[in-house]
Amino acid sequence: MxxxxxxxxxxxxxxxxxxxxxxxxxxxxxxxxxxxxxxxxxxxxxxxxxxSMDELFAQVLERFTERLIARQRAMYARDVPFLEKWRTAMSYLDEDLESGYQKVWLELQALAWNKPALRDRVVHVDEEWRAVVTEAIQGAVEAYDIDTDTFPVEAIVSLVATFNLGMILERHSGVSTGHRELLAAIDSWLQTLDVGVRS
Amino acid sequence: MxxxxxxxxxxxxxxxxxxxxxxxxxxxxxxxxxxxxxxxxxxxxxxxxxxSMDELFAQVLERFTERLIARQRAMYARDVPFLEKWRTAMSYLDEDLESGYQKVWLELQALAWNKPALRDRVVHVDEEWRAVVTEAIQGAVEAYDIDTDTFPVEAIVSLVATFNLGMILERHSGVSTGHRELLAAIDSWLQTLDVGVRS
DNA sequence: TATCGTCTTAGACGTATGACTAATACGCTT
DNA sequence: AAGCGTATTAGTCATACGTCTAAGACGATA
Structure with missing residues (x-):
């Protein structure tokens, strides 16, 4: 038709x-x-x-997000240690910066701050990402036997989601102070967990 | 004149x-x-x-920031346990949301993404906040005898700065999933450190 | 009170905007 | 090949924009 x-x-x-x-x-x-x-x-x-332009913008974000969520799910589905998945995820941060996805995402968030009609569309994208991260963290908690008494899964997910978002925002504003050190520290912490589980 | x-x-x-x-x-x-x-x-x-409007916008941010940096420094200068300072700082997050400061800051960052001339002004604000946080974390590391071998101060500062920024961004986009749990988890972890130092 | 520099105003200029319309071209179907 | 519905075009409309200018009001100084 x-x-x-x-x-x-x-x-x-x-x-x-x-x-x-x-x-x-x-x-x-x-x-x-x-x-x-x-x-x-x-x-x-x-x-x-x-x-309207707003509808068009929303579709741009959703189309772009769809691709990357699929990539992310496929990546996390691999049968490799969480440490490796984490490292891949962190390398995707750089990829997504270069591809412009993060810029598109940030622009649409900024647009939605002042256009309530767009809010739900943007929130939904956030929820999709959060769902992917939650599954991944859930897997890590089980694989590495992480104690969730003081740090429940939801808190870890929120920490990962927010510090990622914060890094993305800082990078676009021209700041990357401490990012390398932070990621290195997390990586070495995960290494200790990974080694612990292999022995 | x-x-x-x-x-x-x-x-x-x-x-x-x-x-x-x-x-x-x-x-x-x-x-x-x-x-x-x-x-x-x-x-x-x-x-x-x-x-120009850009110059005016930049001055709005700088004027607003000046007030809050002063407040923050005064707060951290108090002679109370770090745990209490941290809690105050987290309560400021809510205050600054309501006062609109965070919105002003985010709007200017969004503006600066596409206006290189504004970048330095916005970066400078980020640096001011980072300096305040760095001093505070430095104090906490010493007071609570935190091990900085795997997690150096710069990494901790970057983590705190980015997850705060991430929470601010999420809140403005209409998401606050897990924030309460995350802050509660950090608080209880700090409590264990605080108790450890008092005994 | 007269003077002078700064503050403030109203308004004009050309340009770009979103929204809309009426006419046309295209490509199926039959 | 004819007809028809969709895709596409060019163009109009009032409105709002940033920038600039020339004139006037104000207030301190002398």
């Missing part, structure tokens, strides 16, 4: 263009006209397909 | 208005005209006094 090749192409072109512009210039400087020009498409199509 | 009462008043009115608007609507929806209206001032004064 709908969804002809042409329609899909124009939609994708707009989403791709929005993704590029979010990464390079941020939401505040994206107008329908500029976006359409970047996409090589008539500026009327933005409203024709998406109804 | 300059700095007559009137000049100071108009400047302050603009800074106050910008602060309110940053908190309520975000930087993207603040035009010189809207700001001037909110301040009850002619719209030409924005450029007359500040030259």
């Amino acid at each position: 709908s969804d002809t090749a042409a329609k899909i192409e124009a939609r994708a072109a707009l989403l791709d263009a929005a993704e590029r512009l979010l990464i390079s210039t941020g939401y505040a400087e994206i107008s329908t006209r500029r976006l359409a020009e970047e996409a090589g498409v008539n500026h009327g199509l933005v409203h024709y397909y998406f109804g | 300059s700095d007559t009462a009137a000049k100071i008043e108009a400047r302050a009115a603009l800074l106050d208005a910008a602060e309110r608007l940053l908190i309520s609507t975000g930087y993207a929806e603040i035009s010189t005209r809207r700001l001037a209206e909110e301040a009850g001032v002619n719209h030409g004064l924005v450029h007359y006094y500040f030259g």
Whole structure:
């Protein structure tokens, strides 16, 4: 019925263009006209397909997130020690910085601070990530026999989620002081747990 | 010479208005005209006094930060156990959410992501906070005799700074899952250290 | 009281914006 | 090949924007 090749192409072109512009210039400087020009498409199509810029932005984030959540789940599903999974996850932090995903995510959060209608969409992305992290941490707690009396799983998950988010934010603001030291410290702590479990 | 009462008043009115608007609507929806209206001032004064909106925004953040850094230093200077200082610091997190400071800070970070000229100003604020936290953590490490072999002070500072930032960001995006549990876990861990030192 | 520099105002300029519309091109189906 | 529904286009509309300017009000100084 709908969804002809042409329609899909124009939609994708707009989403791709929005993704590029979010990464390079941020939401505040994206107008329908500029976006359409970047996409090589008539500026009327933005409203024709998406109804509003906000809807389009939300779809950019969701599309991008979908890819990475899939990658993350596949990575954590591997049958290797948690230490290795953790290291891979931390290397993804750098990848996702370079790919621009983190920028897209931050831009949409910033947009949602002032647009209640977008809040739920952004919260949902946060929840997806949290779910992935929770499974991973749950596995680590069991594998490494971590004591959860004073530090329950939910607290660990929250700590991991927030310090990751904090690092992402700091990096985009131009600060990375102590990140290397922090990650090194966590890594060596995990090493002791890993060695303990192997012996 | 300059700095007559009137000049100071108009400047302050603009800074106050910008602060309110940053908190309520975000930087993207603040035009010189809207700001001037909110301040009850002619719209030409924005450029007359500040030259640009960016400069004005930066001054809003710096003025606000100055107050809170002073408060924070005074608080940490008290002669009480670190545990109590920590609890006060965590209660400030809620205060600063309600006062709008965190919103102002986040808005300026978001603005700076796409305006390299603002970067240094925002980084400087981050550095001021980091300096305060570093002193506090340094004191805690000595008072509670914390082992810094695997977790050096710089790593601890980075952890505290990033997870705080992450919590602030999550709260503004409408997420607070696990925050209570995380803070409770840290608190009870600090309690064990505090008790250990008193005996 | 006259003067002078600063503060403040109103308004004009060209440009860009989001929202919308009417006309046209395209590509299926029949 | 004709017809029809969707995709696409160009263009209009009032509005708001940042920037700038020229004029006027104010208040301290002399």
